[in-house]
Amino acid sequence: MRSAGPAPEPAGAEPGGPGDLGAQIRLVARGDAGAFDAVYDLLAASVFGIVVRVIRDPAQSEEVTQDVLLEVWRTASKFDAERGSATAWVMTLAHRRAVDRVRSVQKESERERRTAAADIPYDEVAEAVESSLERERVRRCLGSLTELQRESVTLAYYGGYTYGQVASLLGVPTGTIKTRMRDALIRLRDCLGVAG
């Protein structure tokens, strides 16, 4: 899986060509404020995008986005290009932080919001934002999944649900959901051509 080396960063995330973001993160690890400024420009929109997608509330999303970006600054020395791309590292931080926030605020209003999130069709991924090759590709790859796989991924990743919650929403045994989630991501990975 890692034999092909670090995965390419998404198009548009790197004016300096492949590996540029990883190089910037290494500079950030040495305290380079200019590099951090550049990393912000490259990643803030993606971080805010996924955080607001999961959390929904703009004010909370902004707070979490700030936390995530500060964590990138603080822990840049932990980034290991051998273990994946810089984009994946940051997006993992961002998504986990967003999900943690959603789960720590388990209120009634919150539950309402999540029910709304469950109704979102997968192609909203592309609808909500201006089209681009990258987004089109993600949309197409999501479209190549089986319906159960796609619903599992959408509810889990964009909705912030646990696999147990996804299972009960879809009325499917948890064991089935677990395997569908893994199958779906393996397919997506292969379809998107990341980390061969």
Place this chain on the structure above:
Amino acid sequence: MKLRGREGHGREPHTLAGAYAMDAISAPDRARFERHLAGCEECAQEIAGLREATARLATATAVPPPSGLKERVLAAAALTRQQPPPVSQADAETETPRMRAIVSWFRALALPRQMAVAAAALAVVAVLAVAVLFGVANGSMRDQLSADQASSQQISAVLTARDATMMTGAVTGGGTVTIVMSHSMRTLVFTAAGLHALPASRGYELWLIGPAGDRPVTMLPAGPHHMTGPVIASGLRAGDHLALTAEPAGGTARPTAPMMLDVLL
């Protein structure tokens, strides 16, 4: 299907790879899976690959962040100590999920029990970073904790204020200071680095000087590695300057020594 072949040796934890890569997992399951990952290089590689895929799901949602966020993030970073690189693979694996941005750290400090748990679990470097930030020695950390809680919440509030602005300045005789100020809160957070060491009988005193009169803020605590602060100055008035002088260690009511720093706020 690939899955069947793998289940033979991966068993129950391994089937969680997809759910784990999407954070679709409860905290106990997450902890269990991470223990499993620590001993399974193949699984770690699979997770890395799946995360390249989930990262694309994330970048496909990109939307412009709110205006002003960049300034706040850069200002907060300027006041945030970075972690040193990991000394071993194991440290990096166990630390990363627990790591919090400094603001979150300060929030966590408001809960002593949580702090105790976190401090016990975190690597020594992280604890040291906190100690450095608070300018406290290890032995007295517990005693100072409750006093620091209040100020840490204030610091966090200033750093995340919507109108937070950052300034830096040079100290006559050596050293630099960083100030993050919120006009709406009439409060600033001050840190200094590289200040010239003073004899034990003297210390650096921070002042607010302006039309409303000269007010001592505090004597700066001496920190390791020539780092000082963060300290808070509140009750800022229009036209105030922030000033620094070297005074007798007990502090004085009015500045008696030449200004070594003068910043118009």
